[in-house]
Amino acid sequence: MSKDDCSILVEKLINRIRSFGSKKLSFSGRLVLVSSVLTALYNYWVNIFVIRKGVLNKVNSICRNYLWGGGTEFIRSPRVSWEKICSPKSEGGLGLRDSSVWNIAAMGKLLWWIYYNPDRVWVKWVNQVYLKGHFWDDYQPGIDISWGWKSVCKVKDKLASGYSNGQWLLDTKGYTIQSGYELLRLKFQTVTWHKQIWNPWCIPKRQFIAWLVAREALLLKERLLTLGVANDADCLLCGRGIENHIHLFQTCEYARKIFDELGKLLGVSLPATDLLQLIEHEQHSQLKKGVLLCAVLAAYYHIWLQRNQTRVDGCVLRPTLVISQIMKVLKMRVGSSLKPDLASQDVIWLSSVKLYL
Template sequence: MRVPKVSWERVCAPKSEGGLGIRDSFSWNMAAIGKLVWWVYCSPDRLWVKWVHQVYIKGGLWPNYQPSGDISWGWKQVCRARDILAPGYSDGQWIMDPKGYTIGSGYDMLRQKFQPVSWHKLIWHQVCIPKHQVICWMIARRALMLKERLFALGIAPDDRCLLCGQGTESYDHIFQTCVYSRQVLDDLSRLCQVVIPHSDLLEWTEGYQCTQLKKKGLLCMVMAAYYHLWLQRNRARVDGLLMRPAVLSSQIMHEIRMHLATRITVPPDGMNDVFL
């Protein structure tokens, strides 16, 4: 069984906090059961709540009630949810949401919080190719298994870059300063008629001043470049083969042009306007 590259807690975080926005099933189920806890607190006229008081609580206080060993499994889960969600209550009132308890507010209390990130709107832009987005998300999360990390763990015999054979295979090297990567990016610069810097390309794209149409094209190009550079790195590791930089850059541009033609309205002058 492989070790996950990103922890489940971070995967389940919202995209604005650097996650994938996947709901953690345990926390969501517990938040859903919390609706029954809320009913016992604030809906005494419900028939089910009256039955619970008659059969289980029997005149006691709901916050202090402790289930015995011979009751149903389902009721024990309700009591468990009450204990887990207890920090969200004050004097029987749900304090996490002024409108009262909701499953969403219960889940938000249970999930682990992380610092917001600035790159999520770029990576998850609707115009980009999904498989490119996933790799760029892992790059932003520093979750790829580069040789710098593998060598430090004693897994790889060295930390040399697989694309150029020079320098340590780190994020800054392989996606910014590697000789092979720079040749690909320089070719893309020529094809797009823009100057691509030796820096974080997503950050550069965000601050680049141009039309919205061109920015969409550049964003797709940058994410495709990251994806294909990582693909070539893995190809070099497995097969010992590398595509020539000029061929790779042409392939990237062809892929992006074909994709954009189906996703955005192209001006009358043609697809070149996206990059000129």
């Protein structure tokens, strides 16, 4: 694509995102919109054109800015890097795809055609104009060759580890863009908390805060102090600890009151530990685990809200009021999600904790 064609692509993208027009949308709402924009991009432009890296970087930065700030311009630093966001949820990301990497993977189709589709018109043209009888594996483009063809040749080097004697190793059916993307993308360690956070019982807005908690990516006072934008690191909710993720969501006196009381109401113990792991490893039914995770994520969400509210006006809701809000949402969630063929043990538990009326 020419530079002008590329600028049209960026312009379209900016207009599309502007058309969403709402900075009031939550992060999870913006995530859905960014995902749809990027998906549309893969399905058309990125799949069929070789697009300049600078343009795709621009596309990524527009999506990133919208995701974190609600607009196309840079407002604040992202709490999590774009590479991590573009990793699968099992690796702690949000499952978006990086358009630059996807474009390279899509170009990998052209390499596959050169190996296995010699009758395609494009491959015949490549053989006639560029390869001229050279063996493709050994071919190197000259310096006066077009930018587009050089880009295709660079992709050959990037995907080289996926091939052995002309065979694509990552998919028995042959090269696919998805398998090429898997080879090219940055890999991160598998995380232990993704199934708990992305549990279907939990509400997206709360899942996002829980994701930031699990990633330890919230901007808390301990971090602000090291950046020189806070005078101290004292916890805003209890004033008796350093405000970091472990303190605020596990050991803080305010958080403890919420978890202790919530545990009593739900008939379980919610001690000062990693509750996502604790619930996962308990011998609960899937339904009970889902409801408990929903409760813990709701608690994280409200603790974060109250922490921010305290920062603004120094006022904080009493833990009992926070708990009644959490239980209200739990009742609604349970009421709208229960299936008629409930196991008797679930009916007994839900009835005992007054979530099943």
